Amino acid sequence: MLIEDEKNKILKADKLFSLILKEINTGLTPNDVLDKIYETFREVIPYDRMGCALIDDKNEVVTSKWNRADYQKKFILHGYSAFLNGTSLKNIVDSGNPRIINDLEEYFSKHPDSKSTQLILKEGIRSSLTCPLVSMNGPVGFLFFSSKEKETYKNEHVEIYMTIADEVSVIIEKSRLLEKNMELNELKNRFIGMAAHDLRNPLFIISSYLSMIRRGKFGNLSPKLEEKLELIHETATHMQDLVENILDVNIIESGEMKLNLELLSIAEIFNEKCGEQELFAIEKSIEIVRDFEEKIPNVMIDRSRIGQAIENLVSNALKYSYSGSKIFCCVRHEDNYIKVSVQNKGQEIPEADRNKLFQNFGKTSVRPTGGEKSIGLGLAIMKKIVESHGGTVGFKSNKIENEFYFLLPCKD
Incomplete structure (x- = not known):
């Protein structure tokens, strides 16, 4: 009966995630997705608190990026960070397996230097399940499920939690790539904008002098020289058009274009x-x-x-x-x-x-x-x-x- 119940929960979890995945395509952020999971998965898995922490690009520091709980007073907040090496989280990263602690008070008595365990105990949490978040490029962070009751989590729960963790890993990786692309695009726009702006004045001076020379301001021109100056004028005009177009694109893409x-x-x-x-x-x-x-x-x-x-x-x-x-x-x-x-x-x-x-x-x-x-x-x-x-x-x-x-x- 217990096995059948767990199978039903897994099927229910798959259905719930299918609904969330449909909404992801409408542009939900990782935090939006985690909020959805928190609000809907209580039907199949027990928790009083959920959290998500991400590992930095150097794999040195882990930082809390999102958390929600059924209670107000929390001690591990957004932005809380710690070094990864030398912690039990590093063991989870290395093994790729989730960790269940069903008696956090007992765990803390054996690991009194664990600051995060001390803080989570102050919140009233007594058991936890930690799932590694792993993308194609390696570990990206952790998903934490926590309960105020001891002995909450069993090995039977792991399959459901790891399904959630796998989907969240993909979403976070996509979000990170999008952020990096946006940063690189912004850097590119700034560089192109500065280069184009710096070219504008010299080109204007060149075109102005060309116009004066072609009008005979500095003396008469031979037909051959006039022909060559015409080619130079066409090239300078083309360059000016290019610079103006680049500046237009830069203004539009940076969001600085004002419409009257x-x-x-x-x-x-x-x-x-x-x-x-x-x-x-x-x-x-x-x-x-x-x-x-x-x-x-x-x-x-x-x-x-x-x-x-x-x-x-x-x-x-x-x-x-x-x-x-x-x-x-x-x-x-x-x-x-x-x-x-x-x-x-x-x-x-x-x-x-x-x-x-x-x-x-x-x-x-x-x-x-x-x-x-x-x-x-x-x-x-x-x-x-x-x-x-x-x-x-x-x-x-x-x-x-x-x-x-x-x-x-x-x-x-």
Whole structure:
């Protein structure tokens, strides 16, 4: 009967964990998961207190990161730490096996130097089960189950506890990796931002002097020199565009982009940006066709930023369109959003390259048709701007045409 009861508890534990795992995918933190376990697993395992401690990267110090109890007065709190070597916890790490102590008073009489045992006894705890948390990269910490009653834990409980410990280990490891990635990404953004900022002023000075030289401020120029200066000017302009785009990405990703939202006509802004791109279109013998639906409702947007997103959308289409073709700039009101799109008769984007679109420096194998330089940031910046407005971006590509678009939410 006892064996059957334990089997039922294990099955119940599996069901409870399945429910928690579903919620993990919604973005629960390790602490959220531990709270869920504490609130739901009492049906299958006994405890008055639970705790979780993590080992540092050097495997030298263990620190309490989370704990909950049925009582208020606790002595082992968040942040409590101790050296790992020379403790009974080190033996658990080395063996990889859980430890059951069913009489903590007796244990303390034999190990009077154990500060953590002394503190947990002051809380009224009399028995404990400690499970090692182990990931693919090694030990990460411990999960503690504690009871105010002696002789609470039996070997039959270990399977349930180790199932919980295994799942918590995975969650903690994922969380740690995410934190490290975020730290590295922040460091990268700071470095790129500083480098780009430091390049901005020298490039401005170079461009200014180039303009003065080309206008004859320092004397007449030979045709050959004019040709060389034109190449230098194009390179300097390209570098300035690159620096400005990098600074834009850095501002957006750091969360420092401030939006000045106004109720505006997106069709008006689109029309202005099409006009600004006309000269480039004429140089490539490309016709810009405006196709704006009538009575498009105004939307809450930042004029400058959405203008930048539209400019990137149109210039991208012009870069990859053939000479003598047309691009179609469209605005539509569909359901609860405004669709802004640009269609062109260009090269089909290969399936293998499509995941690079809208990514920072995401260049595909498709090349601009007029030899234009491509930084690979235009669509990425557009995506970030649109998403900051609560919108989404997308594209369609086939052998006949390409369409890039974004959707902005609106109210009728």
